[in-house]
Amino acid sequence: xxxxxxxxxxxxxxxxxxxxxxxxxAYLFAKKNKGDFILRIEDTDRARYxxxxxxxxxxxxxxxxxxxDEGPGIGGEFGPYVQSERMEIYxxxxxxxxxxxxxxxxxxxxxxxETANGEDNKFGGYNRAxxxxxxxEAKKRMENEPFVVRQKMPLTGETxxxxxxxxxxxxxxxxxxxxxxxxxxxxxxxxxxxxxxxxLMEVTHIIRGAEFITSTPKHVxxxxxxxxxxPAFIHLAPVxxxxxxxxxxxxxxxxxxxSFEDLANMGYLPEAIVNYVALLGWNxxxxxxxxxxxxxxxEEFSLEGLSKSNSVFDYEKLGWMNGEYLKAMDSAxxxxxAKPFAGDLGALEAEWEKIAALLxxxxxxxxxxxxxxxxxxxxxxxxxSLYINKRNKVTAEFAKEILPNVLELLETVxxxxxxNDKLYEKLNAFITEKGYKKGAALWPIRISVSGKSAxxxxxxxxxxxxxxTESLARMKNSLQNLT
RNA sequence: GGCGCGUUGGUCAAGUGGUCUAAGACACCGCCCUUUCACGGCGGUAACACGGGUUCAAAUCCCGUACGCGUCACCA
Numbered sequence: 056x057x058x059x060x061x062x063x064x065x066x067x068x069x070x071x072x073x074x075x076x077x078x079x080x081a082y083l084f085a086k087k088n089k090g091d092f093i094l095r096i097e098d099t100d101r102a103r104y105x106x107x108x109x110x111x112x113x114x115x116x117x118x119x120x121x122x123x124d125e126g127p128g129i130g131g132e133f134g135p136y137v138q139s140e141r142m143e144i145y146x147x148x149x150x151x152x153x154x155x156x157x158x159x160x161x162x163x164x165x166x167x168x169e170t171a172n173g174e175d176n177k178f179g180g181y182n183r184a185x186x187x188x189x190x191x192e193a194k195k196r197m198e199n200e201p202f203v204v205r206q207k208m209p210l211t212g213e214t215x216x217x218x219x220x221x222x223x224x225x226x227x228x229x230x231x232x233x234x235x236x237x238x239x240x241x242x243x244x245x246x247x248x249x250x251x252x253x254x255l256m257e258v259t260h261i262i263r264g265a266e267f268i269t270s271t272p273k274h275v276x277x278x279x280x281x282x283x284x285x286p287a288f289i290h291l292a293p294v295x296x297x298x299x300x301x302x303x304x305x306x307x308x309x310x311x312x313x314s315f316e317d318l319a320n321m322g323y324l325p326e327a328i329v330n331y332v333a334l335l336g337w338n339x340x341x342x343x344x345x346x347x348x349x350x351x352x353x354e355e356f357s358l359e360g361l362s363k364s365n366s367v368f369d370y371e372k373l374g375w376m377n378g379e380y381l382k383a384m385d386s387a388x389x390x391x392x393a394k395p396f397a398g399d400l401g402a403l404e405a406e407w408e409k410i411a412a413l414l415x416x417x418x419x420x421x422x423x424x425x426x427x428x429x430x431x432x433x434x435x436x437x438x439x440s441l442y443i444n445k446r447n448k449v450t451a452e453f454a455k456e457i458l459p460n461v462l463e464l465l466e467t468v469x470x471x472x473x474x475n476d477k478l479y480e481k482l483n484a485f486i487t488e489k490g491y492k493k494g495a496a497l498w499p500i501r502i503s504v505s506g507k508s509a510x511x512x513x514x515x516x517x518x519x520x521x522x523x524t525e526s527l528a529r530m531k532n533s534l535q536n537l538t
Numbered sequence: 539g540g541c542g543c544g545u546u547g548g549u550c551a552a553g554u555g556g557u558c559u560a561a562g563a564c565a566c567c568g569c570c571c572u573u574u575c576a577c578g579g580c581g582g583u584a585a586c587a588c589g590g591g592u593u594c595a596a597a598u599c600c601c602g603u604a605c606g607c608g609u610c611a612c613c614a
Contacts, residue, residue, distance in 0.1 A: 063614090064614090097614065100612095161612095203612055221543070221544090224543080226541070232610075240612080244613085249614090265542095265543070265607080265608060266608060266609070268543060269541075270609080290543085292543085293607070295607080297548095301548090303606085303607095304607090305608090334551085338551060338552075340552095343551095343561075362550090363545095364543090365545095366551090367550080369564070371549075375565085416577050417576045417577070418576090479573080483573095498573080498574065500573085501573070501574060507574090510574065510575070511576080512575095514573055514574080
C-alpha cells in the first residue's frame with residue numbers, strides 16, 4: 056500500500072517550530088517511502104479563524120522546502136482539502152453513526168451544565184441524559200431543535216491501539232466522554248473530522264503531537280463503528296523551551312522567537328532551521344552525522360530514530376548549525392543573503408564584498424552583522440585600555456612608539472596600492488626591519504583604526520576597507536588621544 | 539485530582555541483557571595555530587532519577603516511588 060501522510064494544521068497564522076517539525080517528519084516519512092504528503096487545513100473552529108493563515112502556512116512550508124503533493128491550491132483526488140468545505144461529508148457520516156447507534160443527538164442547552172450535587176462531575180458536568188431519548192423521538196426533535204451529535208462511548212471494557220513509537224496504549228472506556236462529533240453550528244470537531252478525513256484521504260500513517268494520545272482511543276472507536284481500518288499512529292513528544300530562569304516548559308512565545316518566520320527573520324537560514332529541527336527528536340541510525348540536506352534527511356529518515364521523550368529547543372546549537380551553513384556557503388551567495396542585514400553602508404557600499412568575506416566565518420546569525428560592522432561606519436569612542444594586550448605584550452607605550460612610524464609609512468602608500476595584500480607586504484617588511492613581533496605590532500594598528508578589541512578581519516583588512524583617508528584620519532586621532 | 543506518556547552529562551542524543559571503566563554533537567574549560575576575535579586542530583570536565591526485584595550478568599526486562607509532560611472543551 057502506498058504510504059500517505061498528512062500535515063493538518065489549523066489556520067492560526069503562526070507556524071510554531073514544533074508544528075514545523077511535525078510537518079517535516081510526516082513529509083520525510085512519506086518521501087522516504089515514495090509516498091504522498093498531504094496538506095489539509097483544519098478550520099472547523101470559526102472563532103479562531105485567521106483569514107490569511109492558509110497562505111501563511113503554504114509560504115512557510117515552501118520556505119522550509121517541504122512540498123505537499125496534495126492540498127488546497129495544489130489539487131489532488133481527495134479534495135477539498137479544507138475542512139470547512141467538507142461539511143456535507145461529515146454530516147453524512149454523523150447521521151450514519153446515529154443510525155448505527157454509535158452516536159446520538161444531544162439537545163442539552165449548553166456545553167457545560169453544572170451538576171447539582173457534584174456527582175458524576177467527571178465529564179465537566181455533562182451527564183449523558185440524551186442517550187436515553189428513544190430513536191424516533193430524537194429524530195423528530197432533530198427537525199425542530201438545535202442539537203449536537205455526541206459519540207456514544209462504551210461504558211465498560213477498554214480500548215487500545217498500537218502506537219508505532221510507544222507500543223500498545225490502552226484506556227478504560229469509562230474514562231471516555233461522549234464527546235461532541237458535530238457542533239451546534241454544523242461543523243465537525245477535530246476528533247470527528249480527523250477520523251473521517253484521514254480515512255477518506257487514505258492516510259496510512261498519522262504523525263502528530265503527543266497531545267492526541269489521549270483522544271486516540273475515541274478515534275479508534277469511531278473507526279470501528281464505521282467499519283474502517285485505523286491507520287498507524289505515531290505520537291511525537293513535544294518540543295520544550297527553556298525560560299530565562301532555567302525552567303523548561305512547552306515552547307511558546309515567552310521563550311523568544313519560536314516560529315519559523317521569527318527565526319528566519321533573525322537570520323537563521325531555512326535549511327539550517329529545518330536541519331536543526333529534524334534532529335530535535337530524531338536522529339539517524341548508524342551514523343553521527345548532523346549536517347543534512349533535505350535529500351539526505353529523506354534518505355536517512357526512519358520512525359525508529361524518533362525519540363519518545365521531550366526535547367528542549369536550544370538556540371545555542373541552532374546558532375552553531377547556522378554558522379556551519381554560513382561557512383559552507385558560496386561567497387557570492389553569502390554576500391547577497393547578508394546584504395539586507397547590513398543596513399545602510401554609506402561610503403562603505405563599494406567595500407561590501409570584502410566586508411562580507413570577513414563576516415562569513417564569524418557569525419552564527421545574519422542579524423549579528425550590524426553590530427559586527429558598526430565600527431566600520433563610525434569609530435567607537437576612544438578607549439586606552441584596548442591598547443593593552445598581554446599575550447602579545449602590547450602596551451599603550453608601545454602603541455605610542457610604533458604608531459607614528461606606521462603613519463609615516465602608510466602615508467607614502469599610493470592610492471592604487473591601498474589594498475590588503477600590498478598593505479600587508481609593506482607593513483610586514485617594516486615589522487621585520489624594526490625587529491618587532493608581528494602580532495604585537497599589528498595589534499595597536501588594528502585598535503587605532505577600529506576602536507574595538509575584536510573585529511572581523513585583521514589590521515590590514517580593515518585598513519583596506521576603510522580606505523587611505525579614513526584610516527589615516529582614525530589613526531592620527533587615536534594617536535592624539537593616546538598622548 | 540483521575541487517566542495516559544516519558545525520565546542517559548547543562549542541552550540534543552547513541553545505546554534494544556554481556557563488547558558500557560556509556561559514543562558523537564552543542565555549550566564550557568585548557569593547549570596549539572593565528573594579523574585581534576573567530577575559524578581550524580588536539581585534549582579535558584560532565585550522565586544511566588531513586589528503591590526493589592528477575593538474571594551468572596541490567597542503562598537495557600518487571601514492579602513501586604519521585605519528578606516532568608500531556609489530557610480531562612460545541613480548541614485543535
